[in-house]
Amino acid sequence: MALxxxxxxxxxxxxxxxxAxxxxxxxxxxxxxATACASKEVAAEVDxxxxxxFENRNPPALRRLVNSLLMRVDPEGYERRRQEKVAARRLEIRHGDHGSSTLFAELPSDRAQALYAAxxxxxxxxxxxxxxxxxxxLRLDALVEHCLGGHGCAGKPKAQIFVHIDLPTLLxxxxxxxxxxxxGGISPEMARAIAFDADSVWNRIIDEPMTGLPIDLGRKNYRPPSAMRKYLHVTHRTCSMPGCTRPAQYTDLDHATAWKDSGRTDKANMRPLCRVHHLLRDEPGWTFTTDSETGVLxxxxxxxxxYAEDSTGFV
Structure with a gap:
């Protein structure tokens, strides 16, 4: 009825x-x-x-787009609701059958992403x-080790978390x-809070040209070096499959034109695909096409x- x-x-x-x-x-x-939290006037503007x-966006991608538009239309309201969510953070436990229980955590997105990445x-x-x-x-056992002070905590490098922000906003x-x-989108206040937190585990990606990174490795190398991997993680941000939100740093790097078909190991031909969608590429009936100029999959x-998404990874 409300809908x-x-x-x-x-x-x-x-x-x-x-x-239609x-x-x-x-x-x-x-x-x-996604708009129920805002006034009808704000919701109407987002609409x-x-x-x-609307076309070619699955429901999760559509909701991320709505959240991004909400942040632009009503930034003060978005920030107020974000702070209310932070204040309402909680951890719950629900005991089930056969000696198994479920933990539910509602917490700020950057902390959740960092925990999962670690x-x-x-x-x-x-x-x-x-x-x-x-x-x-393995992920669940790692979480238990981290929380209970097991050996998995000692001597480990910080997890790779990427936060994208333009320089004027950072300043x-x-x-x-x-x-x-x-x-997805986060408020500028939240991004700045992460940026200047001494204990932050993020990688700040400022929207300016990055230098010192390889452009083309030709046909001599099948696997890209670490510098190129980081470049691809930064530029693509998530799995290239439209609608998939798995961070790029936890994906496979796939040759758009296959290596066996003379595909090159360069930033134009390489793209991140999570393991599920990487394997899906070879399934009958599925076609993956990459625009040679924009890199859009x-x-x-x-x-x-x-289905296709913006070349920047933004909604």
Whole structure:
């Protein structure tokens, strides 16, 4: 009832997109839920800015876009709600059957991303050493070790977390939204707080040309060096698969034109794909096409529908 009321009153563009078959009811509910925290006037402005941007976005990608627009339309309200969420952070435990329990944590996105990255890093290190546990098992066991002071905490480098922010915003001269890789848009206040935290585990990525990085390795090397890997992690930010939010630093680097087909190991031909979508590329019926000029990946599913995202990784 609440969704129907919103669509027929202050979300007319979302309703029109649903009627045109661009989105389904579930995707429309993502728009409604994301804007329910704001006033109807703000929600209506966000709805208007969605025109022309519904097509080929799955529900998670659409909700991230709505959150990004909310931050631009109502930055003060966004920051107030963010601070309220921080104040309401909590950890819950729910005991289940057969000696198993579930922990639920609601916490700031940068802290959640850092915790996951640290556990993923430790899990990957053990997997490379031949550990037979699954990655999910290894991540959970790493979390337990970290929390209980196990050996997994000692002598480890900090996890790789990327926060993208422009220089004027970092200096407090502007208040442009920033981005936490794998999460999406964050407020400039939150980005600056992370930047100047002495205990921060982030990598600050300022939007200026970066020097000293390799441009082209030609056909001599199959695997890119660490400098190029970091460059690709920075520029792509997440898995190149449209709608996937896995941070680029936890993905495989894939040759758009396959190495066996004379594909080069350079920044134009390399792109990050998480393991699931890397394997999906070889499945029958799926087509992965990369624009040679913009680097934008377009994925065509077996049903013939194509999906693409902005070349910058921003919504």
């Amino acid at each position: 129907a009321d919103a669509l027929t009153s202050y979300l007319p563009c979302t309703l029109a997109a649903m009627e 078959g661009l989105i389904d009811e579930y995707a429309a509910s993502r728009v409604f839920e 208007a800015r969605l025109v022309g941007r 556990c993923d890093r430790d899990a990957l290190a053990k997997k490379r050493q031949g550990d037979k546990r699954t990655m999910d098992q 407090g001269l502007r208040d442009n939204p920033a981005e936490l890789a794998g999460c 377009t994925v065509t599913a077996p049903n013939g529908r194509s």
